Amino acid sequence: MAAEKPNVVFVLGAPGAGKGTQCSNIVEKFKYVHLSAGDLLRAERNEPKSEFGDLIATHIKEGKIVPVAITCSLLERAMNDSMKAGQGNNFVIDGFPRNQDNLDGWNCQMGDKTNLKFVLFFDCPEEICIDRCISRGAAGSGRTDDNKESLKKRFETYVTSTKPIIDHYAEKNLVKKVDGSRSADAVFTDVQALFSS
Numbered sequence: 001m002a003a004e005k006p007n008v009v010f011v012l013g014a015p016g017a018g019k020g021t022q023c024s025n026i027v028e029k030f031k032y033v034h035l036s037a038g039d040l041l042r043a044e045r046n047e048p049k050s051e052f053g054d055l056i057a058t059h060i061k062e063g064k065i066v067p068v069a070i071t072c073s074l075l076e077r078a079m080n081d082s083m084k085a086g087q088g089n090n091f092v093i094d095g096f097p098r099n100q101d102n103l104d105g106w107n108c109q110m111g112d113k114t115n116l117k118f119v120l121f122f123d124c125p126e127e128i129c130i131d132r133c134i135s136r137g138a139a140g141s142g143r144t145d146d147n148k149e150s151l152k153k154r155f156e157t158y159v160t161s162t163k164p165i166i167d168h169y170a171e172k173n174l175v176k177k178v179d180g181s182r183s184a185d186a187v188f189t190d191v192q193a194l195f196s197s
């Protein structure tokens, strides 16, 4: 890890709340690198030689959270690779930490090596999120979890496991909440204000 601690913004919200979309906007406008825990897990699942491929595939389809040792190692490696490649020291980490295991594992493995700036939370009603994910699946996302059955489970996981993590950070005054139910442009106007301040 570099001498200067990398800055981290965690990006959380329900499935389909717009995390990935807004992270792409943040990268375009600000000097941030986007790391999506879900994308890293999907890439690892698709590695023919991965010892975790089957476990990850099952967890994703069932909307369950993969053990943190796997996810945190993928994130740390991606951060190191990106810093070595000279892409800078500022990271938006999308879809992490998603449960208490993620939070504890990160604090243990990465807490002292990184500087958590804030947690960006996209608040969006379940019906809107589900419609967006179903449309994304119908448009050919190829995701094994953009279907009604998986989405029901993903939402259960969000409510029971991820929401308490957002609440935990809110108690520490680290959460910046944005209404994610509006158009992507309107949402980004608020996001820009947060990253500019």
Ligand SMILES: Nc1ncnc2c1ncn2[C@@H]1O[C@H](COP(=O)(O)OP(=O)(O)OP(=O)(O)O)[C@@H](O)[C@H]1O
Pocket (backbone or CB within 6 Å): 013, 014, 015, 016, 017, 018, 019, 020, 021, 022, 038, 095, 132, 133, 135, 136, 180, 181, 182, 183, 184, 185, 187
């Ligand atoms: N503000 C918005 N209004 C309408 N559609 C949106 C908006 N933001 C994102 N979308 C669309 O909704 C779908 C989900 O968006 P996105 O992938 O950004 O969400 P996410 O929170 O990262 O989802 P997941 O956690 O499932 O990966 C995409 O098809 C995207 O184009």
Ligand SMILES: Nc1ccn([C@@H]2O[C@H](COP(=O)(O)O)[C@@H](O)[C@H]2O)c(=O)n1
Pocket (backbone or CB within 6 Å): 015, 037, 038, 039, 041, 059, 060, 061, 062, 063, 064, 065, 066, 067, 071, 094, 095, 096, 097, 098, 102, 145, 154
């Ligand atoms: N910290 C995480 C993040 C994601 N997962 C698994 O990946 C699925 C898809 O995540 P997206 O952020 O791309 O929607 C998610 O439902 C989990 O199964 C994880 O285990 N841990």
